[in-house]
Amino acid sequence: MNRDALRCDVLIVGGGLVGSTLAHALAQASISTVLLEERDPGCLAQPSFDDRVTALANGSQRILQGLGIWSEVSASAEPIESIHISERGHFGMTRILAEEEGVPALGYTIQNRVLGSAIWPNLLAFDSVACQAPATLDSLTIEEDEVTATIMSDGCTRDVRAKLLVAADGARSQVRQALGIAALEDAYDQKAVIVNCEVEVAHAGRAFERFTPTGPLAFLPLRNSRVAVVWTLDTAEADRVIGLKDVEFLDELQAAFGYRLGRIERAGSRAAFPLTRVRSTAVTACRAVLVGNAAVSLHPVAGQGFNLALRDIAALAEILTDAHRGGKATDLGNSRLLDGYEAWRVRDQRRVATFTHGLVRLFGYESSPLAVTRGLGLMALDLLPGAKKRLARQTMGLTGRLPRLARGLPLAP
Numbered sequence: 001m002n003r004d005a006l007r008c009d010v011l012i013v014g015g016g017l018v019g020s021t022l023a024h025a026l027a028q029a030s031i032s033t034v035l036l037e038e039r040d041p042g043c044l045a046q047p048s049f050d051d052r053v054t055a056l057a058n059g060s061q062r063i064l065q066g067l068g069i070w071s072e073v074s075a076s077a078e079p080i081e082s083i084h085i086s087e088r089g090h091f092g093m094t095r096i097l098a099e100e101e102g103v104p105a106l107g108y109t110i111q112n113r114v115l116g117s118a119i120w121p122n123l124l125a126f127d128s129v130a131c132q133a134p135a136t137l138d139s140l141t142i143e144e145d146e147v148t149a150t151i152m153s154d155g156c157t158r159d160v161r162a163k164l165l166v167a168a169d170g171a172r173s174q175v176r177q178a179l180g181i182a183a184l185e186d187a188y189d190q191k192a193v194i195v196n197c198e199v200e201v202a203h204a205g206r207a208f209e210r211f212t213p214t215g216p217l218a219f220l221p222l223r224n225s226r227v228a229v230v231w232t233l234d235t236a237e238a239d240r241v242i243g244l245k246d247v248e249f250l251d252e253l254q255a256a257f258g259y260r261l262g263r264i265e266r267a268g269s270r271a272a273f274p275l276t277r278v279r280s281t282a283v284t285a286c287r288a289v290l291v292g293n294a295a296v297s298l299h300p301v302a303g304q305g306f307n308l309a310l311r312d313i314a315a316l317a318e319i320l321t322d323a324h325r326g327g328k329a330t331d332l333g334n335s336r337l338l339d340g341y342e343a344w345r346v347r348d349q350r351r352v353a354t355f356t357h358g359l360v361r362l363f364g365y366e367s368s369p370l371a372v373t374r375g376l377g378l379m380a381l382d383l384l385p386g387a388k389k390r391l392a393r394q395t396m397g398l399t400g401r402l403p404r405l406a407r408g409l410p411l412a413p
Helices: 017-028 058-066 070-076 112-123 174-179 235-242 246-257 305-325 335-362 368-383 385-395
Strands: 002-013 033-036 053-057 078-080 082-087 093-097 107-111 129-132 136-142 147-153 156-167 183-199 206-212 215-221 226-234 264-267 271-280 288-290
Touching: 002 017, 002 129, 002 147, 002 305, 017 033, 017 112, 017 129, 017 305, 033 156, 053 058, 053 112, 053 305, 058 070, 058 107, 058 305, 070 107, 070 112, 078 215, 107 112, 112 129, 136 156, 136 174, 156 174, 174 288, 183 235, 206 246, 215 246, 226 235, 226 246, 235 271, 246 264, 288 335, 305 335
Parallel strands: 002 033, 002 156, 033 129, 082 206, 156 288
Antiparallel strands: 053 107, 078 107, 082 093, 136 147, 147 156, 183 226, 183 264, 183 271, 206 215, 215 226
């Protein structure tokens, strides 16, 4: 059965954190939007809304504040007041301090599930957003003047006709494949072991990025003297660590991190996720744009992935909002708008992808000369205010051409 077609300006495929946040932004401009998500948004299986913790950069917090989301989640967020960067077994370290940067916090940590639970209920209240969930994408037809997507929901098929298609369906994007856009992959043969821990010494808003011989190890501050741990290990080693008894796991984690927060006293449930860098060879096509992991999926070192995605969708929302305000007859999928978006965002995407990949490779080799060079580099960062400020601005998501939302301004001028 094929019911009457839904018509909209923008069809977003993928209702995780990236897709749902974009829909929220477009709703503020009353841009007619259909959001397609294959899982029930209230379902715990939604991978974007799990118990993992996201480190939101300062610029990302501004974006969420401008969208009216931050006020609903701020009570569950923990500020990051300093970041300590070091390498295990070698001299040299650097510290980035919010006080030196003139901001209340460099960023904030928050559970993905908290973000998701704040975004989806609000979407249902917007007249301009039609949420199709659970529903799956069956086929796509791209024509000169519109996109037609056939979706399956409740055993029925239905066509959605849109001026613009947005792929927000993850690193293995079905939409990207349907558009014929190739993706380049760098397999790290690593997994990120994720666990929340209780520590002996209060973290005092400190985040730690510690480079170890097995990979980066991040401790992120959470509420109630807890920390979120992201431990990057080779695949076989990660599988072994996941299977350890709690006491053995805590001993190995303590040996890798040290005693900057005293004893690591308790660990919650552990999970491991394979790590691969995926880069699309293009982020736009005829009447289509890729965002989030569908465009570029990053290694978690430095916590840049979701922050990059938020800047992407803030920029896209700004372009579409300005065009929509220019006249109701504006075609939001025209090539001029998409070319403008790609020209704006591609440099930031490449810079961040290169930066994170470079960190993984730089700290992934144990040669003595390279270790000395890394130590000197970390020391130089701590001693050279200009270099450290540039790193701080990048960490906070405040470099390059920023969308209005990331500058603390309203989406619509």
